[in-house]
Every structure is written in structure tokens, then in C-alpha cells.
Amino acid sequence: MAVLRPAGEFDQSYAYDMATIRRRWQWIALGLFLLALYALPLYASPSLVSFVNRAAMTIVAVQGLNILTGYTGQISLGQAAFMTTGGYISALLMIHAGLPFLLALPLAALGAGLVGLIFGLPSLRVKGFYLAMSTLAAQFIIPWFVRNAFPKVLNGTQGLNVPPPEVLGIVFNAPTRYLYLSLSVLVVTTVVAHNVARSRLGRALVAIRDQDLAAELLGINLFKYKLQAFFLAAVYAGLSGSLFAHHLRHLNSETFNLTDSVLLMGMLVVGGLGTSLGPILGTVLVLLILELATVAGPTVATIFPGTAASTVQALRPLFFGVVLMLFLIFEPRGLAHRWKLMKAAWRLRPFSH
Amino acid sequence: MDASSPVLSVESVTLDFGRVRALDEVSLHVRPREILAIIGPNGAGKTSLLNCISNFYKPSSGRILFNGRDLTRVPPHRIASLGIARTFQNIALYTGLSTLDNLMAARHVHMRSGLLECVLYWGFAHREDLHHRRVVEEIIKFLEMEPIRKATVGALPHGLRKRVELGRALALEPRLLLLDEPMTGMNQEEKEAMARYILDIHEQRDVSIVLIEHDMGLVMDIADRVVVLDFGRKIAEGPPDEIKRNPEVIKAYLGQEHA
Numbered sequence: 001m002a003v004l005r006p007a008g009e010f011d012q013s014y015a016y017d018m019a020t021i022r023r024r025w026q027w028i029a030l031g032l033f034l035l036a037l038y039a040l041p042l043y044a045s046p047s048l049v050s051f052v053n054r055a056a057m058t059i060v061a062v063q064g065l066n067i068l069t070g071y072t073g074q075i076s077l078g079q080a081a082f083m084t085t086g087g088y089i090s091a092l093l094m095i096h097a098g099l100p101f102l103l104a105l106p107l108a109a110l111g112a113g114l115v116g117l118i119f120g121l122p123s124l125r126v127k128g129f130y131l132a133m134s135t136l137a138a139q140f141i142i143p144w145f146v147r148n149a150f151p152k153v154l155n156g157t158q159g160l161n162v163p164p165p166e167v168l169g170i171v172f173n174a175p176t177r178y179l180y181l182s183l184s185v186l187v188v189t190t191v192v193a194h195n196v197a198r199s200r201l202g203r204a205l206v207a208i209r210d211q212d213l214a215a216e217l218l219g220i221n222l223f224k225y226k227l228q229a230f231f232l233a234a235v236y237a238g239l240s241g242s243l244f245a246h247h248l249r250h251l252n253s254e255t256f257n258l259t260d261s262v263l264l265m266g267m268l269v270v271g272g273l274g275t276s277l278g279p280i281l282g283t284v285l286v287l288l289i290l291e292l293a294t295v296a297g298p299t300v301a302t303i304f305p306g307t308a309a310s311t312v313q314a315l316r317p318l319f320f321g322v323v324l325m326l327f328l329i330f331e332p333r334g335l336a337h338r339w340k341l342m343k344a345a346w347r348l349r350p351f352s353h
Numbered sequence: 354m355d356a357s358s359p360v361l362s363v364e365s366v367t368l369d370f371g372r373v374r375a376l377d378e379v380s381l382h383v384r385p386r387e388i389l390a391i392i393g394p395n396g397a398g399k400t401s402l403l404n405c406i407s408n409f410y411k412p413s414s415g416r417i418l419f420n421g422r423d424l425t426r427v428p429p430h431r432i433a434s435l436g437i438a439r440t441f442q443n444i445a446l447y448t449g450l451s452t453l454d455n456l457m458a459a460r461h462v463h464m465r466s467g468l469l470e471c472v473l474y475w476g477f478a479h480r481e482d483l484h485h486r487r488v489v490e491e492i493i494k495f496l497e498m499e500p501i502r503k504a505t506v507g508a509l510p511h512g513l514r515k516r517v518e519l520g521r522a523l524a525l526e527p528r529l530l531l532l533d534e535p536m537t538g539m540n541q542e543e544k545e546a547m548a549r550y551i552l553d554i555h556e557q558r559d560v561s562i563v564l565i566e567h568d569m570g571l572v573m574d575i576a577d578r579v580v581v582l583d584f585g586r587k588i589a590e591g592p593p594d595e596i597k598r599n600p601e602v603i604k605a606y607l608g609q610e611h612a
């Protein structure tokens with residue numbers, strides 16, 4: 001009986017039950033993994049460091065998309081447009097207002113979030129395919145705006161030369177240094193995404209995804225929570241876009257384009273919609289495949305001597321397309337689901353046959 | 354308001370779908386802590402009536418008062434916070450969530466954590482989750498759902514999903530519980546178990562229950578009062594034994610079987 005035990009004891013066991021990481025060795029493993037990532041520039045090749053850096057920045061954008069599409073079920077093809085928004089905001093804040101990067105970055109995230117909110121408004125009226133179409137609008141309106149509005153400030157199609165971040169006198173102008181920034185942002189966004197997923201907010205978002213009418217009749221304000229999802233997704237895109245812009249040191253209306261929006265969605269699908277791990281696994285795998293395509297390019301050119309350089313370039317989308325198709329056919333729930341099955345099998349190891 | 358005044362009053366509600374009149378001047382009252390069954394042949398308008406109470410359908414005329422408040426003017430997502438919960442004829446669970454999280458999601462209206470608290474989680478949101486987890490665990494125990502606590506509900510068999518849905522409605526701690534055919538698609542044993550749960554809820558909780566059900570035997574056993582709808586009209590109302598003998602009711606049901 002409940003009365004015989006003090007309530008605190010219950011709470012403790014529920015807290016244990018709810019915890020993501022329960023064992024000390026898991027904390028240690030996680031710590032070591034992070035340490036190995038941060039120490040990468042000390043022992044890994046420059047190309048690996050640069051790869052991890054790019055992956056970290058991309059994962060942030062995919063995590064945002066995961067909140068919106070994975071958890072809330074609102075399909076969006078506008079993620080790259082919000083990356084553009086974030087990139088421009090932090091670049092302009094540094095160039096014209098002289099703000100330090102560490103201030104410009106969160107402001108860029110916030111600004112992108114607010115713009116995302118506006119493009120989320122149609123989600124009250126339309127769903128699915130039609131919503132995807134209306135988010136596509138962002139992908140046309142925002143680059144158009146950047147090309148044509150305030151030419152003195154935004155510099156039209158030319159775009160901006162973006163200053164490198166400077167924190168505590170250290171200039172982050174090489175991948176070996178930039179990695180520390182990207183990873184730090186990624187750690188924060190991963191924790192935040194996880195918190196969102198396991199809290200009242202996350203349950204409301206999934207409720208909307210799975211049964212919007214029941215959710216509404218059981219007290220969830222659909223409009224409010226859909227907008228919060230759009231806001232968060234765009235905040236993540238803003239962070240990612242800003243990180244990329246200050247890394248690439250240049251930004252124009254085409255830096256992040258529709259292809260990137262589609263690519264981000266593909267990464268999420270490959271990794272697993274609506275899972276914490278999905279964005280990480282999916283992004284890394286797709287980036288690896290794209291890398292492979294680049295490496296394989298010259299080989300293909302020697303096998304088919306007639307192929308032009310443009311055909312070699314075309315290998316990247318081809319590889320991406322094939323991988324996406326294979327996943328949709330054979331593992332639509334993505335890598336995260338595979339991973340879960342493998343973990344379960346490992347735990348049941350002695351009995352698994 | 355005195356104890357005997359109705360919790361819910363449906364006052365001459367009419368609902369049209371184009372030329373179809375789903376509800377025709379329907380009036381009924383739900384009293385505190387009673388089980389009111391609504392029966393009637395297919396298409397009689399039972400579900401439509403619940404949808405009007407949820408303000409998911411807008412009646413073309415009439416009022417629906419809940420503790421004196423006109424529900425037709427309350428947005429659907431605010432209905433739950435007034436203390437009304439329901440289940441659906443075609444189960445409408447959050448299929449991707451576990452049993453536990455389906456019930457936790459129903460605590461939504463009792464929780465306060467906003468965007469910022471959820472993003473930070475540790476502190477307020479965590480404490481709030483712990484607190485509500487205790488309420489939810491009591492319901493899980495009451496409905497004997499411990500073995501499926503962590504199971505994703507989409508994969509559960511029909512009978513269990515119906516039970517989870519009842520649990521989700523209970524987790525709202527409603528004053529009025531609307532159950533739309535909670536026993537359809539169940540075998541006799543499952544039906545009896547469900548009937549027992551409903552009777553236990555009736556006994557232990559301060560809640561009025563509106564029960565839509567086709568199984569006449571069960572309805573007559575557990576309802577305090579019965580309202581009969583046919584073609585959108587209320588054709589009878591009264592205690593079960595009276596309803597059983599009512600010639601109009603017999604005609605409506607026989608008519609349906611012979612059609």
C-alpha cells in the first residue's frame with residue numbers, strides 16, 4: 001500500500017525509471033566519447049576533423065527538423081531557408097553592429113525562430129502534402145528577399161563576406177579550431193532536443209502527430225504547439241546556418257538551397273524520424289555516402305572515360321537517392337530503430353536463439 | 354448549485370449535415386455521479402451528440418451546459434480543462450507513445466511546464482513529471498496495466514488499446530467521462546472486465562459517466578438511466594427495466610433488425 005511507504009521513495013524510483021542514463025559506466029562511456037571527439041584535432045587527420053565539424057553543424061539542422069517533422073509530424077521543406085536566415089542575421093550583427101559571435105549566434109537563432117513561426121502559421125489550416133508545399137514557399141521567399149531587399153546591406157546576389165568567430169581572443173578560422181564551437185553547440189542542442197522529447201511539450205507534440213483530434217479534445221492547443229515546433233525547428237536551423245556561415249566565411253542566397261532542405265529531410269528519414277539518435281546517425285551516414293561518391297568519382301571516370309566532370313558531380317545526388325530509396329523500402333523506421341533492435345538483442349544475448 | 358442539479362444539460366440540440374438531420378431537438382441531463390447510457394441503432398446520432406459536447410461539431414441550434422457553462426462557446430481544446438474526458442468509437446490513441454506516456458500526455462491540462470521549463474527540464478519540469486507520474490501509476494494499477502506500462506500502444510491488441518484509452522481519459526481526472534462504445538470488438542470476457550472497471554470508476558470516483566454501447570445486456574446491467582436515440586430523436590428515457598419494456602424502443606430495434 002502506498003501509505004506504508006514515504007512518497008519520497010516512490011519519487012526516487014520514478015526518477016531512476018525516467019532517467020536516460022542510469023548506470024555509471026554509461027556516463028563514463030559518454031564522457032570518454034565526448035573527450036575523444038573534442039581531442040580529435042590532436043590525433044586525427046585534417047580531413048576527418050573537417051568531416052566531423054561539418055557533420056556536427058549539419059546534425060543541428062536535422063535535429064530541428066526532427067522536432068518539427070519527426071515528433072510533431074509537420075512536413076517541412078523550408079529548413080535550409082531558416083539556415084539562410086540565421087546565417088545572415090549573425091553575419092550582419094557582427095559586421096554592422098559589431099556584436100561578438102557569442103551574442104550574435106543566439107540572436108540569429110532567435111531571429112530565425114521568429115521567421116519560422118511566421119511560415120508555420122499555415123499549419124493551422126493545412127496538413128501533409130499541402131503543408132509541405134506551403135513550407136516550400138519559405139524556400140523561395142527568403143532567398144528572393146535576400147537577393148532583392150536592402151541591396152546596400154544584404155549585397156544582392158553577391159552575398160556577404162562573413163567574419164570568423166572570435167571568442168576570448170581566439171579566432172576560429174580553421175576546421176581544427178571550429179570543431180570546438182560546432183561540437184559545443186551540438187552538445188547543447190542534443191540535450192535540449194532530448195529534454196523537449198521527454199517532457200510535457202514532447203508528449204503534446206507526439207500527440208498531435210499521432211492523433212490530432214484526440215489531442216485537441218484532451219486539452220492540447222494544436223495551434224500553440226505546432227507553432228512552438230516550427231519555432232524550435234527554425235531556431236535549430238538558425239544555429240546551424242550561423243555556424244556554417246562563419247565557417248565558410250561567405251554567404252549568399254544560394255549557400256543553403258532547396259537541395260539542402262531535401263537532403264536534411266533525407267538524413268532524418270535515414271536516421272529515424274522521432275528518435276533522439278536518428279538525426280545523428282542519419283546525418284553521419286548520408287555525409288559518409290556523399291563523401292564516398294566524391295572519392296568514387298575519379299574511379300568512375302576511368303571506367304567510363306567518356307564521362308564529363310559534371311557526371312562525376314552527379315554521383316552525389318545519385319548515391320543519396322539510392323540510399324534513401326533503400327531505407328524507405330527496407331528500414332523505413334531508420335537507423336535508430338536498427339540500433340534499438342541490436343541493443344535489445346544484446347541484452348537478451350544468452351536467450352536470443 | 355445544489356447537489357442534484359445536472360452536471361450536463363443538453364437543451365434542444367439540433368445538428369444538420371446538409372440534408373441529414375443527425376440530431377433533432379435532443380434534450381437530456383446527466384446527473385452527478387450517475388451512469389447514463391445512450392443507446393440506439395446505427396446512425397442514430399450517438400457519436401454526433403458526443404462530438405457536440407466536445408464542441409467538435411457545432412449544433413445548428415440548442416445549448417449544451419456543463420456546470421452552467423455553454424460548451425458550444427468553448428474552444429475544443431479548452432473542454433478538457435473544464436473536466437470532460439472521452440474515449441472514441443474508433444480508438445484514437447497516441448500510437449507512437451507508450452501506455453505510460455499516453456496517460457502522462459492526458460495530464461497535460463493539469464501541468465504547467467512551458468517551452469522554457471521543458472527545454473531546461475531539470476528542476477520544474479522534472480519535478481512536475483514525477484508528481485504526475487504518481488497519479489498516472491495509480492491508474493495503471495487500477496486498470497491492471499503494469500505489464501504494458503512501457504509498451505508502444507500501436508502494437509497492442511484491440512482489447513488492451515480500449516483499456517489504455519479508458520486509462521488516458523481517467524488520467525484527466527474528469528468530472529464527466531464520455532465513453533463511446535468502450536466494449537465494441539471485445540470478447541465476452543473482455544467486455545465483462547471493462548464493465549467491472551466502469552462500475553469501479555463509478556463507485557470510487559466523483560465522476561458522471563455517459564456510456565454509449567450496443568450490447569443491451571451490459572447496458573441494462575450497469576446503467577442508472579438510459580436514453581434512447583433513433584434517427585436523431587430521443588424516443589425514450591428512463592431506468593433500464595422501463596426502457597426494456599418500452600414499445601417504441603422495441604420497435605426501433607426490431608425495425609433495424611428486420612431492415
Ligand SMILES: Nc1ncnc2c1ncn2[C@@H]1O[C@H](COP(=O)(O)OP(=O)(O)OP(=O)(O)O)[C@@H](O)[C@H]1O
Pocket residue numbers: 370373374375393394395396397398399400401402442
Ligand atoms: N462528419 C459527418 N458528416 C456527415 N454526416 C455525418 C457526420 N457524422 C455523422 N454523420 C451522419 O449523422 C448520422 C448520425 O451518425 P453518428 O455517427 O452520430 O451515429 P451513431 O449513433 O454514433 O452510430 P453508430 O452506432 O454506427 O456509431 C448518420 O446518418 C451519419 O451518417
Ligand SMILES: [Mg+2]
Pocket residue numbers: 399400401442
Ligand atoms: Mg457512433
